[in-house]
Amino acid sequence: xxxxxxxxxxxxxxxxxxxxxxxxxxxxxxxxxxxxxxxxxxxxxxxxxxxxxxxxxxxxxxxxxxxxxxxxxxxxxxxxxxxxxxxxxxxxxxxxxxxxxxxxxxxxxxxxxxxxxxxxxxxxxxxxxxxxxxxxxxxxxxxxxxxxxxxxxxxxxxxxxxxxxxxxxxxxxxxxxxxxxxxxxxxxxxxxxxxxxxxxxxxxxxxxxxxxxxxxxxxxxxxxxxxxxxxxxxxxxxxxxxxxxxxxxxxxxxxxxxxxxxxxxxxxxxxxxxxxxxxxxxxxxxxxxxxxxxxxxxxxxxxxxxxxxxxxxxxxxxxxxxxxxxxxxxxxxxxxxxxxxxxxxxxxxxxxxxxxxxxxxxx
Amino acid sequence: xxxxxxxxxxxxxxxxxxxxxxxxxxxxxxxxxxxxxxxxxxxxxxxxxxxxxxxxxxxxxxxxxxxxxxxxxxxxxxxxxxxxxxxxxxxxxxxxxxxxxxxxxxxxxxxxxxxxxxxxxxxxxxxxxxxxxxxxxxxxxxxxxxxxxxxxxxxxxxxxxxxxxxxxxxxxxxxxxxxxxxxxxxxxxxxxxxxxxxxxxxxxxxxxxxxxxxxxxxxxxxxxxxxxxxxxxxxxxxxxxxxxxxxxxxxxxxxxxxxxxxxxxxxxxxxxxxxxxxxxxxxxxxxxxxxxxxxxxxxxxxxxxxxxxx
Numbered sequence: 001x002x003x004x005x006x007x008x009x010x011x012x013x014x015x016x017x018x019x020x021x022x023x024x025x026x027x028x029x030x031x032x033x034x035x036x037x038x039x040x041x042x043x044x045x046x047x048x049x050x051x052x053x054x055x056x057x058x059x060x061x062x063x064x065x066x067x068x069x070x071x072x073x074x075x076x077x078x079x080x081x082x083x084x085x086x087x088x089x090x091x092x093x094x095x096x097x098x099x100x101x102x103x104x105x106x107x108x109x110x111x112x113x114x115x116x117x118x119x120x121x122x123x124x125x126x127x128x129x130x131x132x133x134x135x136x137x138x139x140x141x142x143x144x145x146x147x148x149x150x151x152x153x154x155x156x157x158x159x160x161x162x163x164x165x166x167x168x169x170x171x172x173x174x175x176x177x178x179x180x181x182x183x184x185x186x187x188x189x190x191x192x193x194x195x196x197x198x199x200x201x202x203x204x205x206x207x208x209x210x211x212x213x214x215x216x217x218x219x220x221x222x223x224x225x226x227x228x229x230x231x232x233x234x235x236x237x238x239x240x241x242x243x244x245x246x247x248x249x250x251x252x253x254x255x256x257x258x259x260x261x262x263x264x265x266x267x268x269x270x271x272x273x274x275x276x277x278x279x280x281x282x283x284x285x286x287x288x289x290x291x292x293x294x295x296x297x298x299x300x301x302x303x304x305x306x307x308x309x310x311x312x313x314x315x316x317x318x319x320x321x322x323x324x325x326x327x328x329x330x331x332x333x334x335x336x337x338x339x340x341x342x343x344x345x346x347x348x349x350x351x352x353x354x355x356x357x358x359x360x361x362x363x
Numbered sequence: 364x365x366x367x368x369x370x371x372x373x374x375x376x377x378x379x380x381x382x383x384x385x386x387x388x389x390x391x392x393x394x395x396x397x398x399x400x401x402x403x404x405x406x407x408x409x410x411x412x413x414x415x416x417x418x419x420x421x422x423x424x425x426x427x428x429x430x431x432x433x434x435x436x437x438x439x440x441x442x443x444x445x446x447x448x449x450x451x452x453x454x455x456x457x458x459x460x461x462x463x464x465x466x467x468x469x470x471x472x473x474x475x476x477x478x479x480x481x482x483x484x485x486x487x488x489x490x491x492x493x494x495x496x497x498x499x500x501x502x503x504x505x506x507x508x509x510x511x512x513x514x515x516x517x518x519x520x521x522x523x524x525x526x527x528x529x530x531x532x533x534x535x536x537x538x539x540x541x542x543x544x545x546x547x548x549x550x551x552x553x554x555x556x557x558x559x560x561x562x563x564x565x566x567x568x569x570x571x572x573x574x575x576x577x578x579x580x581x582x583x584x585x586x587x588x589x590x591x592x593x594x595x596x597x598x599x600x601x602x603x604x605x606x607x608x609x610x611x612x613x614x615x616x617x618x619x620x621x622x623x624x625x626x627x628x629x630x631x632x633x634x635x636x637x638x639x640x641x642x643x644x645x646x647x648x649x650x651x652x653x654x655x656x657x658x659x660x661x662x663x664x665x666x667x668x669x670x671x672x673x
Contacts, residue, residue, distance in 0.1 A: 052598040079628065084597065217558075329594075335591055
């Protein structure tokens with residue numbers, strides 16, 4: 001059906017709608033429609049294609065019946081579509097959107113094109129939190145896997161605070177290199193602590209090791225609902241701070257001069273980002289490169305205004321991760337690849353290309 | 364490929380027999396043992412080993428099965444059967460294997476599988492006077508070879524032969540009694556849904572025993588152990604499910620978890636509650652207990668019979 005580079009298509013669709021949007025500064029309805037349209041098309045493609053080939057007609061009938069609450073036709077593929085594929089595609093799309101939004105927000109906040117949950121070590125912090133929750137059997141009574149989730153959020157936030165305060169100490173201007181270097185070192189440190197936890201985990205060893213590998217296989221509607229709630233709340237907070245992020249892009253001092261409460265905004269954005277990353281990590285493990293690459297791709301289409309980058313990252317991230325997951329599912333059928341392999345492979349190459357082009361443009 | 368492997372093993376077996384025979388005939392030092400290990404290296408011991416370290420769980424099991432368990436002075440981290448083996452000090456496993464500790468235990472022989480250690484580590488061990496012997500079985504025929512090889516090393520050839528004969532007899536019996544015609548399918552679950560499904564494809568002991576029991580592995584088109592798509596399991600609709608997922612005593616058991624999966628209701632095995640949970644690695648280790656695993660599967664599929672109950 002549709003060829004892979006969903007974002008390129010956005011590129012074709014965007015200029016017509018982006019030009020008036022530029023004057024209006026925000027994201028016009030036309031641009032929203034274009035991005036959402038591409039995302040919905042990708043979603044349809046991802047639900048229709050998969051390890052087992054199911055006629056599109058059956059897929060449509062089953063989903064239509066389920067949505068309209070009618071009796072679901074007894075197609076043999078019914079459970080594959082409704083119980084396996086649809087929840088997984090939903091979870092993947094929501095995770096992709098959340099991680100990309102986080103990436104875009106952090107890149108804006110820190111004025112750093114390389115900032116992202118995975119490069120800063122926030123994701124690894126979150127995974128350490130979750131592993132600790134498993135090893136120490138921390139649970140919230142009544143709610144399954146809330147313990148891992150809360151611990152993941154908490155550790156994501158602590159990691160972010162730790163990394164940034166360390167970076168401030170070393171280099172007040174928070175230059176790109178300092179932050180990335182500290183992030184890399186912090187990730188290594190966390191992975192050694194994680195190994196230590198695993199070494200002492202005894203019986204829980206297996207579930208932690210499996211868990212750190214990260215996988216969105218076996219996603220349920222419940223996971224999707226949790227992700228949707230988190231994304232709805234945190235996404236709204238982040239998108240509402242687009243104006244402040246724009247100010248940060250010019251410089252923290254300038255932001256202060258035009259009346260932005262720098263401290264409060266910073267803290268709010270960082271907490272929201274940590275919560276979102278914590279939720280994503282506790283459901284799907286760490287998925288690298290999505291949050292890093294998507295905002296860059298999106299920026300090439302929308303320009304540097306966060307009022308457009310943030311919503312565009314939502315749709316772009318969902319599209320990107322869904323396509324990666326589709327590849328992971330069908331490339332070596334019936335064997336399934338870990339999704340992180342695909343995102344890292346595609347993401348790293350894309351990133352080098354983007355980096356190279358932007359450097360050449362500056363030179 | 365398969366044929367060549369079997370051929371190589373048969374050849375190795377023949378060489379072992381020939382060498383041991385030659386050893387006797389040429390009047391070498393009395394009681395000396397020469398074996399060819401499963402990578403084709405030739406190892407000579409002045410006398411059968413009395414102190415041995417085994418890194419793989421299966422080799423420990425073989426040692427106990429041939430009555431040489433008391434010669435074990437060190438074990439790999441994951442050796443856990445029989446329970447007695449846990450009293451033997453662990454020297455870790457894989458990349459973490461503690462070479463110093465092994466040397467300190469002064470064994471004559473270190474039993475291990477391929478790929479666990481580097482050449483340098485092996486050289487260090489050999490210069491410290493520890494003979495490294497590799498056992499590396501990939502099919503049941505290979506397990507026989509390993510048992511006989513270890514038997515020869517320990518001077519327990521007769522016991523080893525008895526264990527092998529027992530296994531052969533049990534397998535032959537199971538094969539003869541199994542009524543399946545190769546149409547019913549079994550799906551092996553190695554890792555649960557939460558962490559991505561893993562199964563055992565062709566070239567595994569599970570696959571070999573499935574065919575022996577007149578059944579078909581639902582994923583025999585996949586080579587070795589592999590992560591597979593949940594959709595494919597539903598599509599292939601297995602008649603039986605054998606799970607070797609571990610259970611740590613909390614949450615639903617692997618069986619309950621399988622039965623509660625949404626979308627799996629229409630799978631034949633789930634509908635008939637045809638799920639077997641093998642908890643003790645019976646079917647994943649190249650050791651004599653493969654027979655136990657095969658019997659459990661037989662009983663599970665065909666119901667208990669007089670011969671097997673005995």
